[in-house]
Every structure is written in structure tokens, then in C-alpha cells.
Amino acid sequence: MSGRELALQVSRRLREQGFQALFVGGCVRDLVLGREPADFDVATDATPDQVLALFPNSLAVGAQFGVVVVVDGEHRVEVATFRSDVGYSDGRHPDRVAYARSAQEDVQRRDFTINGLLMNPESGEILDYVGGRADLKTCLIRAIGEPSRRFAEDKLRMLRAVRFAARFGYAIEAGTFAAIHDHAAEVPRISAERMREELTKLLTEGAARRGFELLDETGLLEQVLPEVSRMKGVEQPPQFHPEGDVWIHTRMMLEMLPAGCSPTLAWGALFHDVGKPPTFVPESVTGSRIRFDGHVEVGARMAEEICRRLRFSNEDTDQVVALVSNHLRFKDVPQMRPATLKRFVRLPRFAEHLELHRLDCLSSHRNLGTHDFVRRFLEETPEEQVRPARLITGDDLLELGLTPGPRFAEILKAVEDAQLDSQLTSKGEAMEWVRRHFVEHSLGSGKS
Template sequence: MGKFHIHPAVLEVARIFRKHDKEVYLVGGAVRDLVRGKVAKDWDLATNAKPEEVQAMFHRVIPTGIKHGTVTILFKGLSIETTTFRTEGTYSDGRRPDTIHFTHTIEEDLSRRDFTMNALALELPEQRLVDPYNGQKDIQNRIIRCVGDAAERFYEDGLRPLRAIRFASQLLFTIEPHTLKAIGPALTITAKVSMERIRDELDKILASEQPSLAFRLMETTGMLNLLLPELQACRGVEQKGFHQFDVLDHLLLSCDAAPKDKLQVRLAALLHDIGKPVVRAQDELGIWTFYRHEEVSAKLARTIMIRLKYPNALIDQVCHLISVHMFHYDENWTDAAVRRFIVRVGESALEDLLDLRRADTWGTAGREPPANLNQDLVDRIQEVLSKDKALSIKDLAVNGEDLALLGIPRGPVMGRILKELFETVLDDPEQNTKERLSYIAEQLYKKYQ
């Protein structure tokens, strides 16, 4: 095997270890990526040097997890996580080892890893590959396989079943049968994992090329019902009209079709119809209806995202997209209707909403929509935005100070008048002059007295 491309600073760090007669190996995702022919990003090292010995070798070392043998070396712009060879004791809580023990060989250290593809080590600086569990072969065959007994690995850490599924989605690998079969019985351990760790794995799934691969594996193993029961409830909920799929398949296809670099749109695509099982009803003709499902979907999405500890700003962003996704544009919309649409959606959310609509359309028919989907609406929006515009109350030619000078008292009445002035300007932007709005405000105040 030829030499891999290792960052020069990492090789320099390795030579310093060797200068002190210590072994050092590149481990983790970097080795997996290099074997796959990809560019390594994270540089993690394993060594027989104790943490305090590592601290003595380098000027800048952060004791990130020193009681577990881990420190971070800051060297020439890199942060290199470095861990002493170790084995682990029992996992009584299904999340972290009760004890760790420093050991003497890289082979013992690799025995505690989750999957064979992650149980590779590259000795530095020579680049000798250490592969006691045939991880290289599994990588070549695109297989995810636990190190040793899958049930034991999953009972040690309840996040590992979700990590297996996430890797299958990220790398487009297959989980081998014994490992896949062990996921279901380990879900009681997965249930103990913190929501923050679950969320982080879900985010990585949502950033993959085809998140539906992971969610389908979650469904077949029972994990979807554990972590996202609201999503599982969408299975078998048939729809109407142009929809070719039940609600769950529609949501998964929509999620795949959303831009993978926009977490807010992928989440909105995944959850935008999640309220349909709740509101589904049959009309007098026996046709399924889903009236106001967007409102229920937004509420359920908020509940789910709060449970998963997402930031409030992202929750608001996603739930807003879901709440406004049911728009029906046609060429008969007036300019005033377009302005009201922009105000309701928010100028900053327009691009995301159109991305969501495209993903929604893709998920409805199961095929890519035309490139010019919604182009007429986009043109109308750009036309409105290119003009002098008043798309919020603060854009009015008058403000509260101006109304106060007219004798209008501050308070609820002034607020109502400002809202009515804004509605007037949305209908006719030509009205947005100080003189005209002052006159209208005085007439409105007389009405309210």
C-alpha cells in the first residue's frame, strides 16, 4: 500500500513522540477516510505516552478529558486530540464506561472501538497500517460490522446503534446482518442516551446525501418509533390527489430533495406534514382531508425539536417554514397579494420556503420537478422587492412620534392605527407619504374616539 497524505504538522508531532521513545498512531475517522481514498479532516492520535508525558512534550496542551487519558495538542494551527492506549470497564449506564485502564498496545486499544472500519490505526511516521479486525476489507466491501459481539458493543453505548445507521447513510455502506439484528434488542439502552447526543447524530444524518436511508433503517429496527414516534405515526397514512406515497414516504423523499447544506430546510421538509395523521378526516364523498394540517405540524415540530434540545432560533425558523408552506400562487395574484405574501413569510425566509416547496413537490410525485418551478412567483417577488417598498411598519413614512404630534395618544389605539396605515400602504404603496398617512391617521383617530 502506498503512502497516505498526512498533514505535515501531524507528522511533525509524531516525530516528537518518537524522539521521546513513544509510540503514536493515527486513529478514528481519519484512517477510515484515508483508506477510502478520501481527504482526512480530523486528526486523532493514540499513544502509549501518559497524559502528563504528552503535556511535557508540547508547549500548548489542553486537558480536554485528562481523567480518561485524553488531551488536545495545539500545534501549528491544528487541534490534535491525543489519547493514551486504554481499555474500558463495564458500561452500567449504557453511555460511558464506569472505569478505564491504560494499556500497553495499540491492539488492546482498538478492541474497544465500535466498528471494524473504525478499529484501524496508522503507525506514524512510518504509516504502517494496524488492522486486527479486517476493517480495511470491510471498508472495501462497504460494510458496517461491530468489533466482536454486536450485542455487547451496543449494550456498552446506546448511541452506537444510531451511529451505525448514521454511517450507513453518510458513507452509503450496508450494515451486516448480525450487527443490524442486534440494534432492536439494544433500544432499551439507546433510550438512556442524552437527547443532545441523539440530536447531533440526527444532524449528521440530515447532512448526508440521502437521509431517507437512515430513517428507513430506523423504522425497520424500531428506532424511529423510539426517537421520533410522531414520524412513525405517518406510516400508512394515505393521501389524495397528486400524492403517490403515504405521509411517511412523502416526508422522507421531501427530506432527500431538500438542500443538504440547509439544516433548517431539511428539518422542515422532514416534519412539514407530520400533523396529517392527527387532522385526517373523510368528507361526505369518502375523500381524505387534512384541513389546517400545517398548523398542527408546526406545533408537533416544535415539540419534537424542543425534546431534541435544538436552539430556539432554529426551532422558530423551522416551525415558521412549516406554518407557511401551504401557499397557492396563481397569475391572478395582485401586487398587493404578493406584498402580503412577502410580509407573511418574511423576506429573509423566502428562499428557504421556495426550497421547501421544491422538495415538497419532489416528494409528492417521487421525481424531480421542472427547473422553473415557482419561477413566475419568484419573478413577481423580485419585481416587488426592486421597487421602493414598505414591507413592515417601520418602513412607513410616519412613526409613533409623528402620530403623537397629531394628538394621538400612545397605546393600543396608536398601535391599531399604525397597523391600518400599514395595510393601506400594502394595498397602495403610493399612499406612503407623510402628508397622506398623517391625514388618514387623523381620520382613523376620529373613528376610534
């Protein structure tokens, strides 16, 4: 059963019991635009208790706000009771939910006109009480009713306006834009998790550049990611970055992120040069060219701080920081020892590192020499040479009479480096190599 089939089934069951049931929100918007919706929402005059009685296996995750989730396998349909919310003291949740009598009253509380459309699931008739169809035709993101009130109800709507405008290539209606600008300073009240999720969607829906330009134009960027905002006007040495300043370079990279790209790659692209503004030294000081000494290390620390602030998982934080930490290593690839190169390409999710480097090159000097070098190396080098089985273990070191301790890791790494450099190919060679380089040396120095 598809998501649409589940939504039709839910709607029919509600109607059979005498309730109203209409598709609502983004699914109707997408159907009007000729797109297949990712999910379906149903609006009804049935109360949450009545919905739960009809669908006993559903989830009462938002029942206090009039929302029940009907689940069938991997598909979920949100069923929301017609309501008119009363007050939003916390800038997200209604202080009190009053159930409404009609769909027309219900849509007045929703965010934007293009998301306020309703559809009769049986006939396909579109019900438009907010002017959403006209705004779809003229490509406008417009708040329903008074924009300032909509944004006071939920601060996240300001970020959503930017995301929808970027994703669809729409403009933000003047009154809605002005209200976002006026209330931008309130956006930090959004929880870190909700802000991260919305920004991640903005980065991965195929319109990241336009999205971040709109964040900047509305005044939201300085509030949500001041570290990124500080990239503006930070000049770079033209011999390496003919495209312009750090902000231009970063936006060019964002423009090349496709819809559905890895979130950590997208955040890595956004943050890869975040350490440049605080390390900028002009050529008038250096006497040669603009420099950003230590910007990788500074940027990695800043990226980690931002990821912690936005409550990223530890795994995603580690990957974003690794992308920032390693993005300059590609320039040294042609001179790397085989062991160093093999360890480099063994980094977790190395494909993201390689893609970040490609985007970085295409957004500056456009020389893909090192990218192609690494790509060929990966294509031509067997996996067993990049990740060979270990020749010896700690037990073998004990057999050689070495004393366990931190030095074991150092010795095993040295053996693996020699193996990756093709100097050692068997356990016997490795044991003799250790005996010669470590055991005899230890005996000669009186250590064991």
C-alpha cells in the same frame, strides 16, 4: 497550518520523546477511501499528563477518559491514550479507564471495524487488527467484537451504525443489525443533545432518505421519533399526492436534501407533514376525499414539542416551527395582496421556506408554478420595495394627538400595508391617511 499538518506535527513530537503515535479512526478510514478527512485523531501510549506537558496549550477536556485536545488556531487534534475501558454503567462513559500497552489492545474498544484502522503517519503503513480493510472492500458496517457489548457501552453507536451505512451506501452486517434491533428500545437513554446531533448529521450528510429507512428497519425510528414513524401507511388524496402515503412523500423529500444542507431546512422537511397522521379523515367519512383539516397547526405544535424534547436552541426551534407553519401558504401566493406577499417573503431565512416548497412540489404533483412565481417576484422586486423605510413612527402619531397604547402598533401596521400596496409613498400622504382613517374617526366616535 492544516489539520493534517497539525496532526503530523503532534505525532512527530510524541515520537521524538519516545512515545508511539498513530493516526486512528475516521481519518484513516477516509484516507483509505481516498477522501480528505474532516479531522484527525492520534492514538499514543503517552498518558494525558505527558501529552499536556508536551503541549501546554492543549485542552484537558476528556483527560479523565484519556483524551487531550491539541489546538492550533481553528484546527484541533484529539490525542487519545491507548486504553481498555472497564464497564459502562451509564451506557456512555467507562466506569474506569485502564491504560493499555499497545494500539492493538486499544482498537478493541472502538465502535466499528472501519473506524478501527491505524496508520503510521510517517510511512503511511495501515495497521488493521479488526478486519476493517476487508469490510471497506465489501462495504459493511460491522461492530468490533461482540455487537451487543459495543452497544451496551454506548447506545449512540446504534444511531452511528445507521448513519455510517447511509453515508457510505454500506450494508449493516447481519450480527450488528440484529443487535441494533434487539437493543433498539434502549436508545432513549441517550441524552437529548447527543441524539439531536446524531440525527442532524444523518439528515445533512446527503443520504437522509436511506438513513431514515434504516432507522425504520432497525426499529430505532419508533424509539427516537415515534411521530415520524406514524406517517407510515397514512394515505393521501391521489389528486394532490400521486406518489403515495405521507411516509413515501416525506422520504422523497429527504432524498433530495444535499450534503451540507441547512439543518433547520432538513428538520423542516422531516416534520412538515407530521400533523397529518393525527388529523387524517378518510374519504368514507368526508364523503369526498381524504382530508387533514388543521394539520398545519397540529404539526407546528408537534414540531415544537419534538424540538424542545431534543433540546434545540430557541432560534432553531422557531425556524423549524415556522417552516411547518408556513409551508401551505404558497398555494395562496398568486391571490395575495402585494402587502401580504411582501410580508411573507420577509420571513426570516425565507430561502429555506422557498426550498422546502420546491422539495414539497417535486415530491408530489411536481408543479413548480407557485415556486417560480415567488422566485420571479424576488428577482424582479427591488429590496427597497419589499423592505421600505417606514413613512411614519409612533412620534408622528403623538403629533396627530393620538393616545399611546396597543392601537399604535395596529395603526403603524395599517400604514405599512398601505405603503407595501403602493397606496402611500410619502410621509405627508401617510399622515393625511392616518388623520382621515383614525384621527377623524376617533373624534367622530368620541375616542382619542
